[in-house]
Amino acid sequence: MKGTDNRNPPIILVDDEEEILFSSKTQLRLAGIDPVVTMNDGRELISFIDTHGAALVVLDLMMPHCSGEELLKELMQRFPAIQVIIMTANQDIERAVACIKEGASDYLVKPVENNRFVAAIRQLMEVRRLRQEVGTLKEALFSEKQTHHKAFATMLTQSKTMHRIFQYAEAIAPSQEPVLVMGETGVGKELMIQAIHTLSGRMGPLIPVNVAGLDDTMFSDTLFGHRKGAYSGATEHRKGLISQAQGGSLFLDEIGDLTPTSQVKLLRLIQDRRYYPLGSDLAQQTDARILCATHRDLSTRMKNNLFRSDLYFRLSAHQLTLPPLRDRKEDLPLLTRHFLQEASENLKKPVPGLPHELFNLLYAHDFPGNIRELRAMIHDALARHGTGTLSLTSLKATIANRNANPLNHTTLDALPPRISFHGRLPTIQEAEEFLIQAALELAHGNKSLAATLLGITRQTLNNKLRRQEEEESSRF
Secondary structure, three states, X not given: OOOOOOOOOOEEEEOOOHHHHHHHHHHHHXXXXXXXXXXXXXXXXXXXXHHHOOOEEEEEOOOOOOOHHHHHHHHHHHOOOOEEEEEEOHHHHHHHHHHHHHOOOEEEEOOOOHHHHHHXXXXXXXXXXXXXXXXXXXXXXXXXXXXXXXXOOOOOOOOHHHHHHHHHHHHHOOOOOOEEEEOOOOOOHHHHHHHHHHHHOOOOOEEEEEOOOOOHHHHXXXXXXXXXXXXXXXXXXXXXXXXXXXXXXXXXXOHHHOOHHHHHHHHHHHHHOEEOOEOOOOOEEOOOEEEEEEOOOHHHHHHOOOOOHHHHHHHOOEEEEOOOHHHOHHHHHHHHHHHHHHHHHHHOOOOOEOOOOHHHHXXXXXXXXXXXXXXXXXXXXXXXXXXXXXXXXXXXXXHHHHOOOOOOHHHHHOOOOOOOOOOOOOOHHHHHHHHHHHHHHHOOOOHHHHHHHHOOOHHHHHHHHHHHHHHHHHXX
């Protein structure tokens, strides 16, 4: 009998037949289930659990000294959260059913077929895991406990939505299950993956691989490695990335672009925790956690038969979606100042003063490239900057070029309509008045910004506004 760590309590097999204990323990270890402790004397069980804990107990019904029924009653009284499987012979099925009524989770009839035994253990371990994670999530989501700010230090934000995501990410970090991080390009998916790995407490490394564009052979070779002679050019053994991630996490980026054949192989890896290097018929075991990210809409890809639904549900045991920058614009001042400081250090330039129109200009932009786009814009603006207050010329030009329509569609859609196109077609003058008013509202009254949105100079805008005022006055 061997001790274990309370953080990873063992499965305990209790039977007076040494041969059964040995074969059962071997089956579980071959299936990647560990740690396993065996006992041939049930009188040792309670004291062992007091010291080391237990994830699950497999209890023989007929034993000398104390029966399985007696041990079950004591287990249910002292450790009601521990699940118990009763092992019984054919003639004792009625007693096994009675044990179920007393609190046992399942019973198996000897001799137990290997696959049935392993499947029963896996099922109850999954139930235990789910119970633990529900409890952890409840504690995290309903408590006022602060998150590990150091782990999220690279993700600057004042957004309440983001802080709730941080709280959830911290709660799921210690789990063994896969994590799927979704979001548009540039929202910080890789940073979130890094934070989850850091918080997981895993001693192994985080090994990243971008799976977009990998065909099936390249995917298998990259992840699983190969044996010498597996294919032409394989002149020596090569370990795959899954082997390098042992004890840590494997980060599969752009998982939405994985080929159908590779999806099947990944599904098997997650389910069985085993893989075969190319050219080998000897299975390798892995404890690496799978972390994934994608900017794709996997629901749409599943509907179009481009992504397997069973793989999706395995990957999304824990799923979180990072919001785009346009939905967290309260972070614009914080991020802008951070990127200015970063650019200042990189370019060896002093941090310039900021014009008051800067944030109105940024608020009016949708940022389809998200945080990555904002960073590039700020770095470019400082690179072009000379002295004094930061010039907005390059920012205005960039925004004008990136917007197919100078108006911000997302914000404009939220404005109350002033012209109905369901009736008569508006005149050019009416349309112009509408566009000018919409631009001014988007720019919060800033005429320079409104002119940029309209694609005209400020002087032209002033002339048009003056003409509108004169025409309005002449009507009275």
